[in-house]
Amino acid sequence: MPQPDRGTIVVLNGPNLNLLGRRQPDIYGHTTLADVEDQCRDHARAHGFALDARQSNHEGTLIDWIHEIRLTCAGLIINPGGLTHTSVALRDAVVTVAAPVLEVHISNIHSREDFRHHSYISGIASGVIAGLGTHGYLAAIDHLARAVPRA
Known part of the structure; x- marks a missing residue:
């Protein structure tokens, strides 16, 4: 049975994520961005x-x-x-979002190079998911399903 409409979840992916599945698969896996979007759409x-x-x-x-x-x-x-690690301007835009914001990273940014340990987004996000691979997007949707009131 279909759920009632609860609104729209927006998933934004930044630079180089269009190469997901082809760029550094040892870190980011073989799943493409189109696959992630399809999985997220079904899950949402x-x-x-x-x-x-x-x-x-x-x-x-x-x-x-x-x-x-x-x-x-x-x-x-x-x-x-x-x-994540460089843009104050992006942070200043994200802080204006009235709804819950979840920051997702496919890899564990805290176990990588030192410059990846700082995020301009984490401090203003409702939550951060890192290191779960592309499953992190689905975990974020699950969280929003609990956090966003039913219509």
Whole structure:
């Protein structure tokens, strides 16, 4: 039985995540971004949400998208990629989102190079998921399903 509409979860992926499954598969695995988006869409639908998944290699595009959805989404799942560690501007956009925000990283950024240990997003996110592979996106959807009130 389909769930009632609970709104839209937005999944934003930053630079280089378009190469998921082909770039450093020893770290990020063989699952493609299209596969992740399909899995997330099915998982969100099972919880009564629509899913809007987007990826850009451009910081300004990600910021524009955040401005677009900041007051209307049920939740934001963001994997900022390398911008995690460098972008105050992205952080300043994310802080304006009225809904819960979950930061997701496929690898455990805390067990990698020192520069990856700092995130500009973590301190303003509702939660952080790192190191669960692409399953982290599904765990984020599960969390939002519990955190977002039923319509």
